[in-house]
Amino acid sequence: xxxxxxxxxxxxxxxxxxxxxxxxxxxxxxxxxxxxxxxxxxxxxxxxxxxxxxxxxxxxxxxxxxxxxxxxxxxxxxxxxxxxxxxxxxxxxxxxxxxxxxxxxxxxxxxxxxxxxxxxxxxxxxxxxxxxxxxxxxxxxxxxxxxxxxxxxxxxxxxxxxxxxxxxxxxxxxxxxxxxxxxxxxxxxxxxxxxxxxxxxxxxxxxxxxxxxxxxxxxxxxxxxxxxxxxxxxxxxxxxxxxxxxxxxxxxxxxxxxxxxxxxxxxxxxxxxxxxxxxxxxxxxxxxxxxxxxxxxxxxxxxxxxxxxxxxxxxxxxxxxxxxxxxxxxxxxxxxxxxxxxxxxxxxxxxxxxxxxxxxxxxxxxxxxxxxxxxxxxxxxxxxxxxxxxxxxxxxxxxxxxxxxxxxxx
Amino acid sequence: xxxxxxxxxxxxxxxxxxxxxxxxxxxxxxxxxxxxxxxxxxxxxxxxxxxxxxxxxxxxxxxxxxxxxxxxxxxxxxxxxxxxx
Numbered sequence: 001x002x003x004x005x006x007x008x009x010x011x012x013x014x015x016x017x018x019x020x021x022x023x024x025x026x027x028x029x030x031x032x033x034x035x036x037x038x039x040x041x042x043x044x045x046x047x048x049x050x051x052x053x054x055x056x057x058x059x060x061x062x063x064x065x066x067x068x069x070x071x072x073x074x075x076x077x078x079x080x081x082x083x084x085x086x087x088x089x090x091x092x093x094x095x096x097x098x099x100x101x102x103x104x105x106x107x108x109x110x111x112x113x114x115x116x117x118x119x120x121x122x123x124x125x126x127x128x129x130x131x132x133x134x135x136x137x138x139x140x141x142x143x144x145x146x147x148x149x150x151x152x153x154x155x156x157x158x159x160x161x162x163x164x165x166x167x168x169x170x171x172x173x174x175x176x177x178x179x180x181x182x183x184x185x186x187x188x189x190x191x192x193x194x195x196x197x198x199x200x201x202x203x204x205x206x207x208x209x210x211x212x213x214x215x216x217x218x219x220x221x222x223x224x225x226x227x228x229x230x231x232x233x234x235x236x237x238x239x240x241x242x243x244x245x246x247x248x249x250x251x252x253x254x255x256x257x258x259x260x261x262x263x264x265x266x267x268x269x270x271x272x273x274x275x276x277x278x279x280x281x282x283x284x285x286x287x288x289x290x291x292x293x294x295x296x297x298x299x300x301x302x303x304x305x306x307x308x309x310x311x312x313x314x315x316x317x318x319x320x321x322x323x324x325x326x327x328x329x330x331x332x333x334x335x336x337x338x339x340x341x342x343x344x345x346x347x348x349x350x351x352x353x354x355x356x357x358x359x360x361x362x363x364x365x366x367x368x369x370x371x372x373x374x375x376x377x378x379x380x381x382x383x384x385x386x387x388x389x390x391x392x393x394x395x396x397x398x399x400x401x402x403x404x405x406x407x408x409x410x
Numbered sequence: 411x412x413x414x415x416x417x418x419x420x421x422x423x424x425x426x427x428x429x430x431x432x433x434x435x436x437x438x439x440x441x442x443x444x445x446x447x448x449x450x451x452x453x454x455x456x457x458x459x460x461x462x463x464x465x466x467x468x469x470x471x472x473x474x475x476x477x478x479x480x481x482x483x484x485x486x487x488x489x490x491x492x493x494x495x
Contacts (some may be wrong), residue, residue, distance in 0.1 A: 065450075123460075127453035191425025 255286025
């Protein structure tokens with residue numbers, strides 16, 4: 001399965017080259033929250049998408065009538081198609097499908113209209129509330145905006161949503177239902193209710209005085225994840241189809257595995273039992289031995305429990321090889337895009353393979369003794385890795401793992 | 411005393427909702443026929459007009475209006491009766 005296009009609307013860049021330079025230079029996208037007045041919140045930091053011009057990608061009316069997360073998705077999808085030099089309008093309508101996930105949906109729009117209801121009555125609820133709030137709308141609107149008329153839906157699995165989106169999209173092409181898929185995720189949840197709710201479960205960092213240092217996976221002083229927002233979209237394409245039209249192939253989605261923790265609504269299984277099975281399944285389906293993996297883009301959210309559980313899971317899957325491969329969490333820079341995280345990180349992994357540079361885990365000053373792998377601390381590293389892995393785990397115990405291979409010259 | 415209504419204000423209000431240039435909002439135009447307003451746009455437009463002009467405007471009334479002129483006349487009459495009251 002070829003990856004022939006990438007599109008990003010993220011806190012660390014809104015085009016491939018800006019995103020890539022942020023990743024290799026260790027630039028943080030985290031800062032004080034400006035989307036709303038968070039002054040009485042315990043957490044007042046997030047990684048916002050700044051100065052996104054939705055009308056660059058759609059007309060003003062469309063932009064007004066879709067949620068912020070959908071605006072991000074349309075931008076990322078159109079950039080990805082342009083990068084792939086693919087125009088679904090010139091293809092059979094069934095040829096190109098769309099799976100763009102969101103973990104939560106149009107939260108800002110739900111909150112705004114709920115306030116309108118309470119303050120001004122039922123007739124002041126916007127008639128666009130339903131299309132703006134439902135989590136499938138990014139997939140729908142991207143089809144309308146691009147002419148991709150194949151299979152179309154969103155997968156909801158919290159922070160694993162777009163890991164699943166990419167994995168399932170690859171399966172759709174494999175089984176012959178389409179020749180290409182626009183696959184990814186989008187999220188826009190830097191809102192009063194969402195931030196407050198994550199604070200209540202003590203999931204987010206409260207390092208308000210040093211926003212750029214707040215997301216620090218595997219560091220002893222980590223104190224939770226940092227909310228991000230944005231969208232990342234990949235164009236997946238049947239290998240032969242891509243070859244025949246001479247498309248640039250970034251990398252290959254070689255394997256995909258998913259599982260459930262069967263453990264807790266928010267906490268990961270302490271030993272990573274679900275994660276272990278997802279990683280093993282992805283390796284098996286890719287026909288790849290554990291020793292062939294050179295890099296893992298970890299879920300690595302910077303939470304106390306999650307980072308330890310993922311480390312244990314990696315050690316269980318890879319044995320001694322766990323200490324030889326490189327692991328990094330790019331969330332340390334772009335923060336947690338929730339439903340967009342899997343696609344963001346698959347994109348980072350693909351660029352790392354293509355360009356032979358591993359993005360670092362920034363802010364890793366004092367490694368937690370329980371997290372004892374090579375996390376590419378603080379500085380990117382040149383490495384000619386052939387096969388990599390990207391992990392995504394979500395509340396509810398959903399796990400998705402992708403195995404991605406570097407494109408070999410003909 | 412009667413306050414004159416400013417048509418430019420209605421133009422910018424409707425233009426914002428429909429995502430078009432305010433100059434496209436003209437008295438002889440129809441929201442639905444000429445300006446591609448769908449039923450969701452009309453509901454949004456009603457809420458904005460009601461808030462701005464402190465009137466009640468039902469969907470049936472708006473849908474029955476042939477052109478923006480009908481809405482303008484409706485608003486002017488409401489304004490007049492409010493001034494007389």
